[in-house]
Amino acid sequence: MTTTLQQARTTLHQVRTALPGRADTPAWIRYLAILAVVLTVITALVMAADARSARHGIDVIGHHTAPTVTATEDLYFALADMDANLSNVLLAGNDSTLAAVRTTAQTTYEQRRVQADADLQQAMTIATNDDASRQIRELLDKFGQYQALAADTFQLSDLDPRPAGQPSARTLEAYRSATGMVPDLLSRAQQLADTNSGVLSQAYRDSRDTTVAARMRIVVLGLVLLAVLIGLQVMLRVVLRRRVNPALAVTTVLAAGLLLGGFVANTSAAQQLTVAKQDAFDSLLALRQARAVSYDANADESRYLLDPEHAAGYEKSYLDKSQRLAGVQAHGVGDYSASLDQAMAAHKSDIGQAISADSFLGQELRNITFAGEGQVAQQTLTAYQVYQRDDHSLRGLAGSDLRAAITLDTGASNDHFDAYDKALVQTIDINQHAFDAAITKGESDLSGWTNWLPYGAAVLFAVLILVGVRPRLAEYR
Numbered sequence: 001m002t003t004t005l006q007q008a009r010t011t012l013h014q015v016r017t018a019l020p021g022r023a024d025t026p027a028w029i030r031y032l033a034i035l036a037v038v039l040t041v042i043t044a045l046v047m048a049a050d051a052r053s054a055r056h057g058i059d060v061i062g063h064h065t066a067p068t069v070t071a072t073e074d075l076y077f078a079l080a081d082m083d084a085n086l087s088n089v090l091l092a093g094n095d096s097t098l099a100a101v102r103t104t105a106q107t108t109y110e111q112r113r114v115q116a117d118a119d120l121q122q123a124m125t126i127a128t129n130d131d132a133s134r135q136i137r138e139l140l141d142k143f144g145q146y147q148a149l150a151a152d153t154f155q156l157s158d159l160d161p162r163p164a165g166q167p168s169a170r171t172l173e174a175y176r177s178a179t180g181m182v183p184d185l186l187s188r189a190q191q192l193a194d195t196n197s198g199v200l201s202q203a204y205r206d207s208r209d210t211t212v213a214a215r216m217r218i219v220v221l222g223l224v225l226l227a228v229l230i231g232l233q234v235m236l237r238v239v240l241r242r243r244v245n246p247a248l249a250v251t252t253v254l255a256a257g258l259l260l261g262g263f264v265a266n267t268s269a270a271q272q273l274t275v276a277k278q279d280a281f282d283s284l285l286a287l288r289q290a291r292a293v294s295y296d297a298n299a300d301e302s303r304y305l306l307d308p309e310h311a312a313g314y315e316k317s318y319l320d321k322s323q324r325l326a327g328v329q330a331h332g333v334g335d336y337s338a339s340l341d342q343a344m345a346a347h348k349s350d351i352g353q354a355i356s357a358d359s360f361l362g363q364e365l366r367n368i369t370f371a372g373e374g375q376v377a378q379q380t381l382t383a384y385q386v387y388q389r390d391d392h393s394l395r396g397l398a399g400s401d402l403r404a405a406i407t408l409d410t411g412a413s414n415d416h417f418d419a420y421d422k423a424l425v426q427t428i429d430i431n432q433h434a435f436d437a438a439i440t441k442g443e444s445d446l447s448g449w450t451n452w453l454p455y456g457a458a459v460l461f462a463v464l465i466l467v468g469v470r471p472r473l474a475e476y477r
Contacts (some may be wrong), residue, residue, distance in 0.1 A: 024327030031046035032232040033469045037462045039225040040255070044458035046221060047262045050214035054269050057207025058446075061273070062439030066281060068132075071122045072193035073285070076186055076292035083182045086150050087306055090175060091406050094161035098353040101410045106154075115216075116143065123192065132199075135192045142185055149178035165305055169179035173309065179303060186296060197285060204277045211270035215263055221353050222259035229255060232469070247468030251461050258457045265445050271440035279369040280435035286367075287428045290325055290360035291421065297321035298417055301361035301391060301409055305398055318391070326384060327356025338386055338394040351378055364427065370434045376426045383420035390416055 004434040085105040092102035120143065124136045160168035168173065227250045236245050300318040304311050319333040330339035343354035352365030361381055368374040390413035397405035 011207060028235060028352050029232070029469050032228060032235065033465050035467050036225065036228045036232060036251075038466075039221065039228055040458045040461040042452035043218075043221045043225055044257075046217055047258075047454040049212075050210070050217065050266065051262070051454075053210050053447045054214060054266060055443055055446045055450060057203060057219070058212060058269065058273055058276075058439060058442045059199060060203050061207065061276065062436075062443075065196060065203055066435070068123060068196045069193060069200055069285065070288070071119045072196055072291055073288035075116055075123065075139075076189040076193065077288070077295055078112045078119060078298035079182065079185050079189060080148075080292055080299055082109055082112040082116065082146075082150070083179055084295055084302060084452075085112065086153060086178065087299055088410060089154065089304035090157055090167045090171065090306055091302055091410060093157075093164040093166060093167050095164040098164055098406070098410065110148075113147065125197075128332055130194060135188065135195065139188050139192065140183070142188065143182065145183060146178060146181045149174065149181065153178050158440060165402050174351055176307065176310075182296075182299075186292075188421055192290075200277075200281070204273065207273055208270065211266055214266050215270075218263050218266065222255075222263075225259075226252065232465075236469075240315070245468045247464045251464040251468065254457065255461060258454070262449060262454070265414070265449050269442045269445040272445065275369075276435050276438035276442065279367065280431045280438060282374075283364050283367045283369070283431045284428060284435060286360045286363040287424060287431065289366070291424050291428070293321050293324055293360065294417075294421065294424070297325070298414075301394060301413070304395075305402065305405055305409060311398075315395070322388065323356075324359055326361045326381065327359035328354070332396065334392065337385075337388040340388055344381070344385060351381060354424035355381070370430055373427065373430045376423060376430060380420065380423040380427050383416065383423045387413065387416045387420045399436045 030451045085108045088105035089102055089109070091290075092098035092105065119465050120136060120140055124133065124140075153171060156171040157167065157173050162168055226420070229248060233245055233248045233252065236248070297318050300321065304314040304318065307314070315333050319336060320331075322333075322336055323330070326340060328336070328339045328343045330336040341353075344351060346352040352362065352368075355362035355365060357363065357366055361384070363380070364377055368377060390408065394405050394408050394413060397408060
């Protein structure tokens with residue numbers, strides 16, 4: 001302790017020795033002027049560096065990690081719909097009245113296959129870390145295996161034409177091999193999405209912390225700089241009896257404006273980052289997951305009709321996915337639609353309370369932020385409600401009239417699912433537009449603050465300080 005006190009006294013003595021004497025007015029003016037210039041340069045460098053760091057964080061979130069998450073969520077959706085359409089091809093069989101269903105299913109399968117391949121390639125291109133790259137490579141391998149099994153199923157379906165919903169034994173066996181890979185594929189796709197989502201969340205936290213620290217630095221450096229400028233002005237006023245030094249007064253006002261502008265720009269960028277992540281992207285994540293799981297649930301309906309031997313498993317899978325989409329108090333799949341109707345009827349004034357906060361649609365309904373979002377989200381839930389009623393009817397028909405159940409599944413039920421999907425996409429589009437706008441606004445808020453504005457101000461302030469003190473110093477020559 002004694003040694004520390006001695007070191008502190010020594011340091012204080014050195015500082016006092018370095019400072020001019022009380023009567024050495026010119027030295028004090030030079031000292032304060034140099035200190036003001038140095039502080040101006042330091043403030044400019046720190047403000048520019050902080051602005052670059054904040055803008056980089058916004059760029060990472062808006063143009064790298066968010067597109068990666070989008071690509072992996074889109075991959076989940078494409079994979080789920082591929083298998084749904086594979087199922088629909090077999091459901092249609094060689095029934096002439098369902099020929100259009102079969103053709104549409106084959107065409108859509110191919111579209112989703114190309115889409116899934118493009119998503120994987122995009123995800124590989126912008127992979128954020130080695131773990132994500134490894135997951136993508138494994139997915140590519142599994143995806144190739146699934147495509148081979150699906151191709152065998154299509155070929156056998158053509159070789160063994162059968163009535164609607166009654167594939168041959170070898171076709172059904174090939175189909176089971178293909179669709180049996182889907183849970184693993186979707187699980188891997190979700191793990192990849194979760195990995196990328198975690199990277200985005202960490203990037204957001206880092207950027208948020210950076211902007212908070214940057215504002216603190218602006219406040220501290222700004223107060224010190226203004227104190228020095230005001231102190232210099234006061235010294236000239238008291239010692240030299242000059243009322244106001246115009247150059248220093250202008251410098252002080254401009255410095256205050258620069259500091260306030262930097263603080264406001266940083267605050268606005270931080271706010272836009274919050275809008276992008278918490279208001280828009282969190283909803284986007286829930287909604288895109290909802291869309292992907294919806295298509296997988298829709299595929300479970302077709303699997304349920306196509307493979308009676310495994311119908312119970314597909315029925316449970318459908319209920320689990322329905323609860324993930326919109327959680328309600330239901331004891332089984334037969335009770336789910338009625339429970340959903342009751343919950344929504346009981347909460348007409350606040351439909352969000354009808355749905356579990358842990359479910360995807362529940363998360364969205366509790367994060368309504370943007371104009372028109374609430375109305376479209378409610379339309380989505382209402383369309384989902386209609387689709388669930390179809391599912392209840394479909395299961396009632398399956399045991400007595402398979403042909404009628406298939407007609408409902410590939411006809412009216414699919415139409416209602418499409419209506420639900422369109423409403424869901426509208427909700428996604430609102431949040432995507434808000435996300436893009438927030439990212440653009442955040443980058444715009446920091447435009448100029450990363451280089452020329454603080455640097456130009458530092459040069460101007462240095463010149464003004466020199467202009468302000470030089471005539472006063474000349475009086476002592």
